Amino acid sequence: MHRKTVPLAGIKTAGLADGEFIGYASVFGNVDAHGDIVQRGAFSKALSSGATVPLIWEHKADDPRNFVGEVVTAEETAEGLQIKGRFDLESDFGAAAYRQVKGRRVNGLSIGYYVRRAEKSAAGANLLLDVDLVEVSVVARGANDRALIGAVKTAADRSTTGFRAALARDALTRYHTETKGNVMYGNRIQTLTKERDAHLATAKSILDAADSDGRELTADEVQRVEHATAQAKALDEPIQNAQRDAEVYNTAKSLAAEIGEPLNGRDERPADGTGAHLALTGAAAKTLARRIATQMTPQDAKGRKALLPSGSTVTDVPMVAESPFALGRVALSVLDVLTVTAQSPKYSYLRQTLRTNNAAPVADGATKPTSVLGLIEVEAALHVIAHMSEPIPKYWLADAAGLERFVADELLYGLRQALEAQVLNGDGTGENLTGIANVTGIQTQAFATDLLTTTRAAITKVEVQGHTPGTFVLSPADWEKLELARTDTAGQLELGGPIDRAARKLWGVPVTLSLGLPASTGLLLDLSAADISTDHAGIETIWQDSHADDFAKNQLRARVEGRFEVNVTNPLGVVKIATVATP
Known part of the structure; x- marks a missing residue:
């Protein structure tokens, strides 16, 4: 059963008989936190049934004492579903609830309902067209809902001034x-x-x-x-435009500071790109899955498992302060090593497409040479990456310990795999990201003799441009070829060769393995050349029974999603490597 709270119009008691009140249980036309819009007419079928709708205290239907009254009348107005309710003053709980409302200490209404018919709007919101009204609850106003502290009106005042x-x-x-x-x-x-x-x-x-x-x-x-x-x-848009201008300026200053002295040893930014990193692998991903499962299956007052049949939870995108390279560990994903920043849904950044250093001695009075920095502004936007589970019987989730965590863990793994594939190899069409391997201006390294020779040549290309090799990104199959290399240059299993199997390094550069690379392709990255953007909302996990006929079959689905983009600020710090000879 779904719940929807209306923290707007409050409850009116003045001018009515003892125990009675008038208020709006639902509001039409506004988008709520779940992306739902209740349309006028959604309650018409429910109201025509003539069924008695109970009045409950804070949705606590597990205790019969919390049934504190009933809805006497209900009608749809232009604003929403207006009800007249009556508390049961003969019961202690009903009388106590009425005293709280009368004293304006409790001043909100919430409905419990099932969705019978809904459709998507052009903007992506859920338009609720037919809902079954199950109950109306009296709820305490939120700490920040100052809108609830309104003057009490008489029942005869039917104007919309108080509601507005x-x-x-x-x-x-x-x-x-x-x-x-x-x-x-x-x-x-x-x-x-x-x-x-x-x-x-x-x-x-x-x-x-x-x-x-x-x-x-x-x-x-x-x-x-x-x-x-x-x-x-x-004034929001002008302020946001000014903020974006300031961000572009600050980015330009930062980039200019970085490329002005690329090799003088005074660059304060760590060469390995340490900073904030997405943590969607290993123990961090397991912890996130456990947190999602805990939020979706709270314990009731008696410590029993209380699975939420439908609802959502938003968890922060997990971050770690340092890359695994800085801690002496191997990376489990390229997401572990690329820095991440929070951005608005649409933003811009600066990209350096060319670096020509023409600095030279200059005679007195002569014209100074001009160096080309090659900066362009790139318009970017966050893209949704999401998927959902197949339908799961509700009682499996209620009876099987840890099933919610397993589902969340699997969905997070899938999200990570999809995000990594997009970051590396997205083709930029439709809602796809433009992956690092497909960005215009990156360097390329053709296959030369063998994979060892080819990867060493890629390092030279990065260093010639004044960048620092941060990590190779290779497929597991290509790394296997390198580990099994038996050439004079590769050595056998002795120490000192170009392949460090224990530390997973090649020519002294850490290696990150990935399944998201294009076929027969590897990458060499300066870790300051690219980063990932996400929003402030975190990773959202939603359990729903309203998809297709899931409700009728008593099934639930889980959906996991987030918004991301990859930013390549220095294409010259990226080398796309051919790992096999072209036929």
């Missing part, structure tokens, strides 16, 4: 929370931000004045709050 006032309060509160701290320095950004804050302050002063007087907002005040909030939101 609650919407205006909620919009302002959430907008202010979402944008807080999203400010960078610079005259332009400070000016725009100051103007935005002035609009927010205007709206807040109107709300504070109404609260101080203990009254609701007037229609004129609602309009002024809505206008001020809209004015503040209109």
Whole structure:
């Protein structure tokens, strides 16, 4: 069963008989945190059935004492599903619940429902067209939902001013929370931000004045709050553009500092690219799967397993501070060694496509030579990488210990494999990333004599361009060929040869094995030449029973997804290696 809370209009009790209240149990037209939009008419079939809808305390249907009343009437208005409820004052729990609502200590409604019919909107949201209303719960307002502290209205007041006032309060509160701290320095950004804050302050002063007087907002005040909030939101895009300009400038400065002195030994950035790295391998991936399973299967008050039949959990993208190379370990994936940064869904970065150093002695009064840095701006966007499990019987999950963790572990492994393949070999078409091997401007190394000779020639190409070899990326089959090499240059199994089997190094450079490479291809990377971007939302895991006929068959599916992009800032620090001779 799904649940949906409405932290907007609150509950009204004034002017009604003891135990009665009026409120909105659902709101039409807005996108909630799960990407759902309840459409007007979604409750029509449920309301026409005439079935009694119970009133429950905080969705706790496992205790009959929590059935604190019932829904007397329900109707769909332009705003949402408006109900009239009645608490059972003859029961201790019902009377206590009514006192909490009457005293405005509890002031929210939430519905429990099943989806009978839904479809996708053009924007990708789930349009709920037919839902079965199972119960309505009275819920405590959230700590930050200031919109719930509204004046109590009489039942006879059917205008939408109070509802719009609650919407205006909620919009302002959430907008202010979402944008807080999203400010960078610079005259332009400070000016725009100051103007935005002035609009927010205007709206807040109107709300504070109404609260101080203990009254609701007037229609004129609602309009002024809505206008001020809209004015503040209109400044978001100019502020974001200014921030992107600042980011481009800072990137250019950083890149200029890096390429200005490539070989003088004073580059403070570690040659192995240590920093923040995705941790989707080994123990870190197991820990993430365990955390997802724990979140999706909490324990009830008696310590029993309480599987959530449908819901979602968002976990941070796991990070580690150092690459395995810095810790003396072998890498299990190229994702272990490429640094990762958080970005907005659309962003830009600078790429160096050419480096021509024309520095030379210059006579007095002569024109100084110009060096070509070859910078271009690249527009980039995060892409969704996702997959889901086949349908799983609900009772398998309820009865089999650790099954949720196994499913999460398998889905995370698949996500990692797909992401690695895209980072290395995405062709850039449709929603595919443009992988490192397919970026314009990277160097190439043809097969020469044997694989040992070829890989050594690739190192020379990187070093000639002033870059540092960070890792070879090879297929397991190519690494096997190198380990089994029996030539004079490779040596047998003695120490000192170009192949260090124990440390998995080739010519002193760490080797990362990958199944995501193009056929007969390897890579040599300067680890500062490329990185990965993701968003702030983390990796989302969703369990649902609303796919196809899963609900009717009592089955669940799990979906795992995240948003990523690969950025190649220095193509000259990448060599694409042919590992076999061209026929």
